[in-house]
Every structure is written in structure tokens, then in C-alpha cells.
Amino acid sequence: MLNLPEYPPRLTLARTPTPFHYLTRASDQWGGGKRLWIKRDDLTGSALTGNKVRKLEFFAAHALNNGFRTLVTCGGLQSNHCRATALVAAQLGLRCHLVLRADDSDQANTGNFLLDQIAGATYEVLPAVGWNKALQSAYERLEQAYLDAAEPALMIPTGGSDSLGIWGYIAAAEELGRDIATHHIDRAAVVLATGSAGTQTGLTAGVALAGLPLEVVGYAVCDDARWFNAKVNEDWQAARRRWPQLPAVMVEPVTRDHSAGPAYGIAPPEVYKLIVDLARLEGVVLDPVYTGKAFLGLLRDIREGFFDGVDDIIFVHTGGIFGLFAHEHSLIQAAS
Numbered sequence: 001m002l003n004l005p006e007y008p009p010r011l012t013l014a015r016t017p018t019p020f021h022y023l024t025r026a027s028d029q030w031g032g033g034k035r036l037w038i039k040r041d042d043l044t045g046s047a048l049t050g051n052k053v054r055k056l057e058f059f060a061a062h063a064l065n066n067g068f069r070t071l072v073t074c075g076g077l078q079s080n081h082c083r084a085t086a087l088v089a090a091q092l093g094l095r096c097h098l099v100l101r102a103d104d105s106d107q108a109n110t111g112n113f114l115l116d117q118i119a120g121a122t123y124e125v126l127p128a129v130g131w132n133k134a135l136q137s138a139y140e141r142l143e144q145a146y147l148d149a150a151e152p153a154l155m156i157p158t159g160g161s162d163s164l165g166i167w168g169y170i171a172a173a174e175e176l177g178r179d180i181a182t183h184h185i186d187r188a189a190v191v192l193a194t195g196s197a198g199t200q201t202g203l204t205a206g207v208a209l210a211g212l213p214l215e216v217v218g219y220a221v222c223d224d225a226r227w228f229n230a231k232v233n234e235d236w237q238a239a240r241r242r243w244p245q246l247p248a249v250m251v252e253p254v255t256r257d258h259s260a261g262p263a264y265g266i267a268p269p270e271v272y273k274l275i276v277d278l279a280r281l282e283g284v285v286l287d288p289v290y291t292g293k294a295f296l297g298l299l300r301d302i303r304e305g306f307f308d309g310v311d312d313i314i315f316v317h318t319g320g321i322f323g324l325f326a327h328e329h330s331l332i333q334a335a336s
């Protein structure tokens with residue numbers, strides 16, 4: 001074990017440690033002789049379900065300690081991260097403003113977007129075409145407007161993935177270290193969905209910092225492996241500059257490419273079928289945007305021998321339940 005670094009200020013918002021358990025029937029059906037385990041980060045909270053709240057523990061502490069009264073963040077209309085941010089802001093008496101990317105769903109006021117509105121977040125919706133540029137100018141405009149009003153806002157990037165957000169999963173890696181010790185797992189692969197890479201960066205760095213016998217494998221749900229590997233390296237380097245207490249461990253991202261499907265938020269029929277199959281097999285519900293795609297990639301990689309070097313595989317369920325409700329039609333088809 002290496003010495004873990006001193007953490008930045010943090011609030012307790014997530015219900016941790018999250019459960020860790022063996023997937024008996026899924027291992028029998030799909031494991032090919034390997035043991036499949038699950039880390040239930042979908043149980044970090046009820047409305048706060050998922051991986052994002054672990055990152056927000058650090059963003060929220062930073063906001064409170066530095067006089068930010070508003071959290072601004074961004075994502076798709078059904079962003080889990082935006083929903084979690086809106087609820088954390090409400091919980092702490094902060095304001096929240098969301099910059100949302102329009103999608104083609106005919107069921108706009110459902111799932112995460114419905115919760116954003118219940119939580120009292122203000123929002124603006126920008127077209128998907130030209131999103132990156134429009135987002136950048138919206139952030140510049142909003143940051144200036146809050147400054148002009150003498151009420152600076154904390155501008156949180158997509159997915160909460162930056163040098164501060166990664167601490168959430170550095171901490172989660174420590175938690176996983178305790179889980180594998182409890183369950184006498186000597187060595188394992190840790191598998192997760194990657195959408196903006198903060199979770200993967202934190203886990204990969206956390207495993208290296210704690211010297212754990214784990215190999216972290218991210219499944220890209222959009223973009224590609226090259227992009228995510230570069231993003232992990234970039235966020236890790238930024239973290240080392242910002243937090244000099246971080247030791248210079250090797251952080252080597254491993255990202256798998258073939259899970260993205262037609263596009264972000266659009267899943268092939270196999271993903272919907274797998275969501276239904278796993279729900280009926282284990283009572284575990286995945287989502288079509290992140291975890292369903294990653295789990296499908298995992299099963300394919302098991303079949304194709306990518307995990308031949310390990311006996312144990314841990315799937316980190318990063319949440320996403322509310323995103324299901326914007327995919328009602330495809331899911332009903334798969335379920336019937």
C-alpha cells in the first residue's frame with residue numbers, strides 16, 4: 001500500500017460504502033468461468049443515485065468554502081450529472097443553473113429533466129448542432145453575469161470531470177480496496193462506463209495510489225478510446241499540478257472502444273434486451289446510455305478472451321435509472 005494523499009475538503013452526500021456483491025446467475029450465464037461482481041454505485045442515494053454524487057461531494061465543499069452561491073453545469077437533457085447537481089444544490093441551499101443540450105426525445109419532461117425542474121434548477125436548452133461552441137460561449141456569458149452581480153458561480157464542467165471531480169473516485173477506489181479484502185478477491189478487473197472520463201480517471205489513479213491489485217477498464221459510451229485515454233491523462237496531469245500532494249504514480253488508462261453504439265444516448269437493440277435480461281436475472285436495472293452499453297461491451301470482451309488473465313471482474317454500476325424513462329418505447333419492445 002502506498003500512502004494515500006490528503007484529500008481536498010469534502011462533504012458527505014453519498015450513501016457510502018455502497019453495497020458490493022456477487023452476481024450468481026449472471027456469472028453462471030455469461031461469466032465463462034469467471035466470477036462477476038457488482039459495485040452498487042447506483043445506490044449512492046435515491047434521487048442522488050449514481051456516480052456523480054461522489055464527485056459533487058468535492059465540488060459542493062469547494063463552493064461552500066469559497067463563497068460560490070450558484071452551481072452551473074451542463075449536459076444532455078437527460079443528464080444524470082445535471083440532475084444530481086440540481087438536487088445537491090437544493091440540499092445545500094445553493095442555486096443551480098443548467099445548460100442543457102436538446103435531444104430528439106419526444107418525452108422531454110421526464111426522467112432526469114423532470115427532477116431538475118422539481119429541484120428548482122433554472123435552465124437553458126441549446127441545440128445539439130454546434131453544441132461545443134455554444135456551450136463555451138454560454139459558460140463565458142454566465143460566469144461574467146454572475147461576477148457582475150457580485151455572486152460568483154462555480155462553473156462545473158461536463159460530467160463533473162476535472163481535477164477536482166476525480167477525487168470522488170480516488171476515494172471510491174479506497175472503498176473498493178476494502179470490498180475486495182472483505183470478499184478475499186486477490187486480483188480483479190474493474191469495469192465501468194466512461195462518458196466524460198472523471199470516474200475512470202479517479203478510479204485508475206486511486207487504484208495506483210493505493211497499490212491495489214485491480215485493473216480499471218473503461219467502456220466508451222461515446223467518442224472513442226483514444227479520446228478518453230487522452231482525457232484521463234490530461235485530467236490526471238491537471239490534478240497533479242493542482243494538488244501537489246498527489247504522488248507521481250503511473251496512471252495508464254485502458255479504454256475499450258466498441259460500446260458507443262450509433263451515438264451518445266442512442267443504443268442498439270441488444271442493449272435494451274440486455275437491460276431486460278439482467279433485470280430478470282439479478283434484479284439489477286441498467287440504463288441504455290451508460291451502464292447497459294458498458295455491460296454489453298464487457299460480455300463481448302469476456303467471450304472474446306480480453307479478460308482471460310483474471311478470474312474476477314467487478315462491474316461498477318454507475319447509476320442512470322432515471323434516464324430509462326426517456327427510452328420507454330424501446331424498453332417496452334425489449335420487455336415484451
Ligand SMILES: Cc1ncc(COP(=O)(O)O)c(C=O)c1O
Binds near residue numbers: 081195199318
Ligand atoms: C449513469 C452514468 N454512468 C457513467 C457515467 C460516466 O461517468 P464519467 O462522466 O465520469 O465518465 C455517467 C456520466 O457521464 C453516468 O451518468
